Amino acid sequence: MSLSWLSVRHVRNVAAAELSPKASWNVIFGRNGSGKTTLLEAIHVLGLARSFRTHDIAAVVQKGERALQVVGKLSRAGGQQHTVGVERGRGLTRARLDGKDVGNVVELAGELPLQVITPDIHNLLTGGPRNRRRYLDWGVFHVEPTFLGLWKGFHRALQQRNAALRGHQSERLVRLWDEGLVEGAESIHAQRRRYLAALVPVLTRFVGRLLEGELQVDLQPGWPRDRSYAEVLAQGLEDDRRIGRTRHGPQRANLSIKVDGKSAEDALSRGEQKLLVSAMQLAQVAQLDDETRARSAILVDDLPAELDAERRSRLLGLLHDVGAQVFVTTIEPEALDSTQAFRPALFHVEHGQVREVL
Numbered sequence: 015m016s017l018s019w020l021s022v023r024h025v026r027n028v029a030a031a032e033l034s035p036k037a038s039w040n041v042i043f044g045r046n047g048s049g050k051t052t053l054l055e056a057i058h059v060l061g062l063a064r065s066f067r068t069h070d071i072a073a074v075v076q077k078g079e080r081a082l083q084v085v086g087k088l089s090r091a092g093g094q095q096h097t098v099g100v101e102r103g104r105g106l107t108r109a110r111l112d113g114k115d116v117g118n119v120v121e122l123a124g125e126l127p128l129q130v131i132t133p134d135i136h137n138l139l140t141g142g143p144r145n146r147r148r149y150l151d152w153g154v155f156h157v158e159p160t161f162l163g164l165w166k167g168f169h170r171a172l173q174q175r176n177a178a179l180r181g182h183q184s185e186r187l188v189r190l191w192d193e194g195l196v197e198g199a200e201s202i203h204a205q206r207r208r209y210l211a212a213l214v215p216v217l218t219r220f221v222g223r224l225l226e227g228e229l230q231v232d233l234q235p236g237w238p239r240d241r242s243y244a245e246v247l248a249q250g251l252e253d254d255r256r257i258g259r260t261r262h263g264p265q266r267a268n269l270s271i272k273v274d275g276k277s278a279e280d281a282l283s284r285g286e287q288k289l290l291v292s293a294m295q296l297a298q299v300a301q302l303d304d305e306t307r308a309r310s311a312i313l314v315d316d317l318p319a320e321l322d323a324e325r326r327s328r329l330l331g332l333l334h335d336v337g338a339q340v341f342v343t344t345i346e347p348e349a350l351d352s353t354q355a356f357r358p359a360l361f362h363v364e365h366g367q368v369r370e371v372l
Contacts, residue, residue, distance in 0.1 A: 015126055015309055016339040018095070019087040022056040024076040027366040034370075037089070039340050039358035043347045048363045050343040054130070054313040057341065060084045061126040061311070063100050063109055063119035072104045081106055088126055098125060120162065127156055127302060127310040129295045129338075131317075136287040138294070139271060139278045146269035150233070153298045154209045157305050161205050168198030172260055180258040185251065195263065196244045202264040203235045210269075212305065217297040224289045224328050227273040227281070236266035285320030292329055300336045314342035317350075327352050 016037040022028050028049045042050045051067070055074065058066045059082070065074050075082045081103030088096045100122070101108040109116040116122060129152075138145045154161045171194035178188045210233050221229050237246040246262050247254075254260055271290075273281040278290055299310045312333065317326055330352050333340055340358075344350050347360060360371040 015088040015090055015096075017057065017060075017086050017126065017311060018089040020053075020057065020060070021083075021085040022053065023083040024079040025056045025059070025082045025084065026052045026074060026076060028052050028056070028368070029076060029366060031366070031368040033361055033368055034359075035339070035341065036357075036359040037339055039334070039353060039356040040342070040361065041347055041350055041353060041358045042341060042343045042361045042363060043345065044363035045345060049366045049368070050363050051315050052366075053361075053363065053368065054315055054341055054343060056082075056084045057086075057311065057313060058128060058130065059100055059102060060086045060098055060122075061128040062123055063102060063107060066130045066132070066313075071102045075103055086126075096125065098122065124156070124308075127299075127308055129299055129310055129312045131292055131295060131312065131314045133288075133316060135291040135295075136284055138291045139282075139287050143266070143268035146271070147267055149294065149298075150206055150210065150267075150269055153213060153302065154205050156302050156308065157209060158205045161202070164198055164201050164205070168195065168202060168264065171195045171198060172263065172265065176259045179254055179260070182255070185255075188251065188255070189248075192244065192247050195247065195260070196242075199236075199243045199264050203233075203267070206264070206267065207233055213297060213301050216301045216304075217294060220293040220297045220300070220332060221290060223332055224293050224325065225273070225282075225286055228275075230270075230272040230275070232270040232272075234268045234270060236264045236268070237262035283320070285325070288320065289325060289329065293332070296332055296336050299338050303337065309338060311339045311341065312336075314340065316343055 017035055018037070019034050020032065022031045026049065042053055044050050055065050055067055058064070065071065068074065081101050083099070083101050085097065085099040088098060096112055099110045107119060109119050109122055111121070111125065138149055171191045175188060175191035175195060178191065210231065214231055217231065218229055237243050243263070250261060271278045278287060282290060299312065302308050302310060317329065321329065334356055342350065362369055362371050
C-alpha cells in the first residue's frame with residue numbers, strides 16, 4: 015500500500031490541508047514551526063490513531079476545535095484502493111475503513127505499516143527494554159497473524175495472576191493461571207525468535223552500509239534460559255507473592271544489541287547510534303516487504319543533525335533502496351539535494367498552509 019491522497023483537518027496549526035503524495039519520495043519543507051512535522055503526525059494518526067510526539071491527543075487537536083480528522087486513500091500497485099478515516103479528540107476515537115466503523119484501531123496498523131525516524135531515535139538503544147520490545151514486536155505483529163491474539167491472551171492471564179498475588183490468595187489460586195501463562199509465553203518467545211532469525215541477516219547487511227564494526231543481536235526471553243518458564247514460575251512463586259507481581263515472562267524480554275562485543279550505547283557516538291537505529295528500522299521495512307509484500311511508509315522528521323555529508327548520503331541511499339514510500343521534512347530542500355535523483359514530490363508548508371511545488 016501507499017498513501018495516494020491525504021486530507022488533514024484541525025491538527026495543531028494545520029486547519030485544513032490536502033495533498034497527493036508520490037508513491038516513492040516526498041519532501042516537506044518550511045521554517046521551524048510551519049507545520050512540517052504536523053503533516054507527518056497526521057499520517058501517523060491515520061495509520062495508528064495516535065501521535066508519535068505525545069500521548070495527549072488533546073494537545074494535537076487545533077486550539078478551539080473539538081476533534082481532529084484525518085482521511086487518506088491507500089492504493090495498491092494493481093489499482094485497488096481503500097479509504098481510511100480517523101477522528102480523535104478528548105475521550106473520542108473513531109476510525110472507519112471503506113465507510114465501515116473499525117472496532118479496534120489495531121486493525122488500521124495492518125493497512126499502512128509505519129516507521130518513524132525522529133531526532134530522538136537513539137532512545138531505542140539508550141532507553142529501557144520496553145523500547146526494544148516494542149521495536150521487535152512491530153515486526154512480529156506484521157508477519158505473524160496470531161501474535162496479537164497470543165499477546166492479548168497472555169496479558170489477560172498475567173493480569174489475573176498478578177491480581178491473585180496482590181490479593182494474597184492461596185498458592186492453588188495463583189497457580190491456576192500458570193498453564194495459560196506458560197503456553198502464551200512460549201508461543202510469544204518462539205514467534206519473536208523466528209522473526210529475529212529472519213531479520214538479523216538483513217539488519218547486518220544494512221548496518222554494514224552505514225557503520226563499521228560487527229553487530230551482535232541477542233533475544234533475552236524474560237526468564238533464565240537454563241530453566242523452562244514453568245519451572246521459573248513454580249520456583250519463584252514465593253518471591254512473586256512477596257512483591258505482588260509476576261517477575262518473569264515475555265513482558266520482561268530484552269533485545270541485547272552490541273557492536274564489536276560492547277553495548278551499542280557505549281560503543282557508538284550519538285550520531286552512530288542514530289544510524290544504527292535507522293538501519294534497524296529500515297531492515298524491518300525490507301524484511302516485511304520480502305515476507306509479506308506489504309509496503310511500508312517511512313516518516314523522517316529531519317535527518318540526524320550529527321551526520322556528516324557522506325553518512326547522510328549513505329542513509330538517504332539506504333532509504334531509497336528499501337523501496338518504501340518516504341516522507342521527509344527539512345527546513346531547506348537544498349539540504350536534501352541528493353534526493354533529487356529520486357524525483358521527489360515537493361511540498362512547502364508555511365503558517366499551516368501546504369502547497370505542492372511543481
